[in-house]
Amino acid sequence: MAGEELIAEGVSRLYDGERVVDRASLTLRPGRIFALVGASGAGKSTLLRLLAGLEPVDEGEVRIGQERLSRPGQTVPPEQRRTGLIFQDFALFPHMTALQNVRFGLAGRPRGEADREARRWLSRLSRLGLEDRAEAYPHQLSGGEQQRIAIARALAARPAAILMDEPFSGLDPTLRAGVADTALAAIRESAIPALLVSHDAPAAMESADDLAVMRDGRIIQQATPREIYEHPVDAGVAAALGQVNRLATDSLPGGLLPAGMTAPPGTILCIREEAVQIAPEGPAVARVTRSAFAGAMTRLELDIAGTRLTARVSSGQAPATGDTVAVALDPRLSFVFAGETGQPAI
Structure with missing residues (x-):
């Protein structure tokens, strides 16, 4: 056999x-x-x-x-x-x-x-x-x-x-x-x-x-x-393989949704932590409320006009607590799902 x-x-x-x-x-x-x-x-x-x-x-x-x-x-x-x-x-x-x-x-x-x-x-x-x-x-x-x-x-x-x-x-x-x-x-x-x-x-x-x-x-x-x-x-599978941010698309901060991505009413946006990119300039601005060093990677807690996100970035490029940074999302690791079922919305 x-x-x-x-x-x-x-x-x-x-x-x-x-x-x-x-x-x-x-x-x-x-x-x-x-x-x-x-x-x-x-x-x-x-x-x-x-x-x-x-x-x-x-x-x-x-x-x-x-x-x-x-x-x-x-x-x-x-x-x-x-x-x-x-x-x-x-x-x-x-x-x-x-x-x-x-x-x-x-x-x-x-x-x-x-x-x-x-x-x-x-x-x-x-x-x-x-x-x-x-x-x-x-x-x-x-x-x-x-x-x-x-x-x-x-x-x-x-x-x-x-x-x-x-x-x-x-x-x-x-x-x-x-x-x-x-x-x-x-x-x-x-x-x-x-x-x-x-x-x-x-x-x-x-x-x-x-x-x-x-x-x-x-x-x-x-x-x-x-x-x-x-x-x-679906959203559950996304979360099963790593930490994700889940945001209601009806109340997303301006500029956060990646270009070319659509979000019908009542949907949720699932964002992997490594999809959150820190750059000198970007479509959304965030305040770093916590920067936690963990070796090669640093985990960030961000506030974007009252919306909270977590991110994992290279420690060599990590901002400090209290910094203001520009934020963009990698569309490959950002997913739109139906709000109630967690199934793909588009």
């Missing part, structure tokens, strides 16, 4: 009549990371559990290639679908060394073959010297090392797919990006489909080849991260 697509078609899960997952469809392609984002309670983890066979589907079906894994009344058990599961809790066996933990996924193979395969995977994830930690026990390993071992254990079993639920969120921020890069590169090289459930939309966009936004149990939009970021289908 390795190298085939993992597909969910119209899957639903009901708890006491409530649709926790509502007719969700997605296709995970081999060698690509598919990220699933959305607010808490959106149904992300439940959808993962349906794909894994940890819960039955009430509608729809799950399959790998042409092999049906789940449909109403029929669920292939998780251990029979060769799906690797990786969670925030690394779930390593404390009484086993790193090598023994990886080898655990190779049960049934001759010991020598299992050892060689386990060491191959430890070497593959050895950017920070993991191969030399083969005889260490989990309590002797850092969080990043433990997570890489958990991923090596999952991949060593040659699964048909990998499903990950917040796998890196428990790591120290200084380690998170490096561990994620190493682990996800190994998963891509394995040429199997992979799902990454995350509450961290910026990290998910950076990690994923494909992305979907869930809300109220439904998949609202799926495409590449860039496509969704630059072309959200």
